[in-house]
Amino acid sequence: MSIFYPFLTVWQNILCYTKPLFLPFFAAGLTNNSKMHRFLSFLFCLAIAGSLYGQTTLFVPRNYLEPYQKGTRSWDGKPGPNYWQNRATYTIQASLEPKSRRLTGEETITYINNSPDSLKNIRFKLQHDRYRKGVQRAFDVPATDVSDEGTHIESITLNGQAVDAKSQNRFATFLDVSLKNAPLAPKSSATFTVKWSYTMPAASAARECTCDSTTFFVPYWYPQIAVYDDLNGWASHPYTGQQEFYHDFADYDVKITMPAGFQVWATGEWQNARDILTPTYFSRWDKAQTSADVVSVFSEAELKKGGIFQKNAPNTFHFKATDVPDFAFGTSDHYNWDATSVVVDAKTGRRTFVSAAYKTASTDYPQVARIAADGIHLMSTWLPGYPFPYPVMTVFNGDDGMEYPMMCNDVSTAPRSPMGLTLHEISHTYFPFMMGINEQDHAWMDEGWAAFFDYLLSDSLSNHTEGGVRDYSAIAGTENDVPPMVKSRNLSMAYRNASYQRPSQAYFTLLDLLGYEKFHACMTEYMNRWKGKHPAPFDFFQTWNNASGQNLDWFWKPWFFDWGYPDLGIEGVLRNDSGNNQTILISRKGNIPVPMHLEVVYTDGSKQNFHQTAAIWKDGKQNFRIQCPAGKTVQSATLGKTTIPDVDKADNKWPAGK
Numbered sequence: 126m127s128i129f130y131p132f133l134t135v136w137q138n139i140l141c142y143t144k145p146l147f148l149p150f151f152a153a154g155l156t157n158n159s160k161m162h163r164f165l166s167f168l169f170c171l172a173i174a175g176s177l178y179g180q181t182t183l184f185v186p187r188n189y190l191e192p193y194q195k196g197t198r199s200w201d202g203k204p205g206p207n208y209w210q211n212r213a214t215y216t217i218q219a220s221l222e223p224k225s226r227r228l229t230g231e232e233t234i235t236y237i238n239n240s241p242d243s244l245k246n247i248r249f250k251l252q253h254d255r256y257r258k259g260v261q262r263a264f265d266v267p268a269t270d271v272s273d274e275g276t277h278i279e280s281i282t283l284n285g286q287a288v289d290a291k292s293q294n295r296f297a298t299f300l301d302v303s304l305k306n307a308p309l310a311p312k313s314s315a316t317f318t319v320k321w322s323y324t325m326p327a328a329s330a331a332r333e334c335t336c337d338s339t340t341f342f343v344p345y346w347y348p349q350i351a352v353y354d355d356l357n358g359w360a361s362h363p364y365t366g367q368q369e370f371y372h373d374f375a376d377y378d379v380k381i382t383m384p385a386g387f388q389v390w391a392t393g394e395w396q397n398a399r400d401i402l403t404p405t406y407f408s409r410w411d412k413a414q415t416s417a418d419v420v421s422v423f424s425e426a427e428l429k430k431g432g433i434f435q436k437n438a439p440n441t442f443h444f445k446a447t448d449v450p451d452f453a454f455g456t457s458d459h460y461n462w463d464a465t466s467v468v469v470d471a472k473t474g475r476r477t478f479v480s481a482a483y484k485t486a487s488t489d490y491p492q493v494a495r496i497a498a499d500g501i502h503l504m505s506t507w508l509p510g511y512p513f514p515y516p517v518m519t520v521f522n523g524d525d526g527m528e529y530p531m532m533c534n535d536v537s538t539a540p541r542s543p544m545g546l547t548l549h550e551i552s553h554t555y556f557p558f559m560m561g562i563n564e565q566d567h568a569w570m571d572e573g574w575a576a577f578f579d580y581l582l583s584d585s586l587s588n589h590t591e592g593g594v595r596d597y598s599a600i601a602g603t604e605n606d607v608p609p610m611v612k613s614r615n616l617s618m619a620y621r622n623a624s625y626q627r628p629s630q631a632y633f634t635l636l637d638l639l640g641y642e643k644f645h646a647c648m649t650e651y652m653n654r655w656k657g658k659h660p661a662p663f664d665f666f667q668t669w670n671n672a673s674g675q676n677l678d679w680f681w682k683p684w685f686f687d688w689g690y691p692d693l694g695i696e697g698v699l700r701n702d703s704g705n706n707q708t709i710l711i712s713r714k715g716n717i718p719v720p721m722h723l724e725v726v727y728t729d730g731s732k733q734n735f736h737q738t739a740a741i742w743k744d745g746k747q748n749f750r751i752q753c754p755a756g757k758t759v760q761s762a763t764l765g766k767t768t769i770p771d772v773d774k775a776d777n778k779w780p781a782g783k
């Protein structure tokens with residue numbers, strides 16, 4: 126049954142916003158019991174609230190209000206005039222010793238405080254501390270990978286002065302370095318150096334990968350400064366292995382040293398290929414930079430035979446990346462390397478260099494570089510229809526399906542096609558990387574999009590998916606179908622549906638509702654406004670309202686804020702008074718609005734399809750009438766499609782049961 130009362134909701138919400146801000150007026154009205162006073166206070170509150178929040182009828186949690194009052198965000202969905210975010214530069218030198226799996230590094234970080242606050246401490250993320258004894262984890266890890274120390278911090282300096290690392294506040298996967306004697310003032314910077322080391326997990330583990338004794342995928346590996354933002358201050362959710370990213374944008378200059386015979390693939394552009402590869406293999410690598418065809422840079426057999434590297438000794442691979450939220454790398458001494466390139470911006474001719482690095486046993490992987498390049502072309506030109514922002518993209522054959530800037534750790538899907546996984550992980554380039562989403566809080570703002578692009582682009586390239594509808598229909602309306610606006614960090618069993626299935630279905634419904642042109646225009650506006658920044662939910666809702674020229678709150682509310690489910694049904698077929706035509710009555714039995722698609726067969730053997738976007742359910746409408754052409758008699762009607770979620774299909778046929 127429907128639970129959609131838009132008018133009531135508007136007033137309830139205004140009261141919700143009003144109460145914390147204007148409580149004295151309510152209190153005064155209540156204590157002297159003056160009806161007139163109370164009424165005037167109420168009107169005054171509504172007028173003020175309307176001017177402040179007139180642009181949304183959605184429930185705004187109280188903790189979201191401060192950024193609007195401070196002008197860091199604005200109700201039209203644009204970054205506010207006072208928007209700020211902090212950033213950093215990282216210069217890192219690291220090495221990984223394959224036998225011991227010990228990673229050792231030293232880094233210099235320059236952190237710039239653009240906030241209006243003096244920072245009394247700087248929070249570092251030590252994400253490998255997920256393996257530290259006593260630390261909370263969302264998933265079990267082998268006891269043999271857990272250590273007392275987690276990340277070993279050998280030394281820290283702050284602006285050249287030694288910091289006693291042991292006396293700092295270390296908790297969960299964080300280390301707070303105190304600046305209480307000299308807080309970091311607004312518009313100033315601090316320079317840290319850190320020396321650290323840790324041991325990679327012995328077995329294959331989620332996200333990081335000890336793939337075999339000489340192949341590693343290495344994320345979450347360096348002490349990284351946490352996000353300090355206008356919404357929450359210092360990010361406080363530890364890395365437990367469940368919720369993924371929230372990082373600030375940074376520039377990276379990274380050198381990774383590996384023993385003789387190892388190649389490194391990483392975030393960023395490889396700076397010293399000419400110094401490391403022999404001329405034959407350098408020219409293959411160089412050719413792939415501008416080739417539209419897939420080129421083998423080297424095969425496993427060639428790598429094992431030797432002759433690829435100029436010296437039979439350790440090599441230091443140098444990478445640079447600008448404006449990225451993280452850095453990851455993969456390394457192996459026996460992987461194949463395919464590469465190609467694709468134009469991602471027709472105006473400038475800019476290309477992205479696309480690679481697949483994989484073991485020979487992964488029989489799906491020879492397709493991956495082609496799929497990746499074709500997918501990036503579609504992402505750049507169709508949907509999201511925004512030039513792919515990175516110069517490099519490498520899909521590394523690891524043990525997961527996990528994205529990093531310019532890198533994926535993707536398991537082999539053989540004998541199934543690697544298409545869906547490849548497209549999903551690469552499309553994350555837009556969300557959460559180019560658009561710096563806090564997916565620890567709002568995973569639907571990136572996973573929902575990645576699932577949407579994965580289904581959509583897979584359909585375009587191979588025409589075989591139903592867009593995840595079955596998965597969502599199976600869970601919709603159950604107690605594990607939590608409204609996506611519940612913070613991701615508060616979810617466990619409900620995390621996946623709230624982050625992937627339900628929002629991706631909302632985005633498909635939105636595409637149908639707005640049509641490609643308007644949908645693309647909204648997406649472009651959203652990206653133009655928030656590229657390189659940290660959009661939060663209301664920045665998204667309000668930007669799309671603003672850019673589409675329509676208030677879509679009636680759509681956002683049931684899909685993102687309410688419990689419920691999509692369910693349409695055929696109520697019946699009526700003959701009109703004139704007797705010359707029929708009306709098919711469709712009802713909305715669930716509160717979540719979806720498109721209406723109906724296939725009708727008439728008694729004369731002819732067929733007709735009717736399609737309406739979810740807009741027919743706007744403003745709480747419960748019924749929709751389809752007028753059949755005069756002279757036609759309905760023999761049968763079938764409601765729905767495999768691409769439209771619907772929890773109860775028993776009432777989707779007329780006559781019933783046929």
Ligand SMILES: [Zn+2]
Nearest residue numbers: 549553572575
């Ligand atoms: Zn994803």
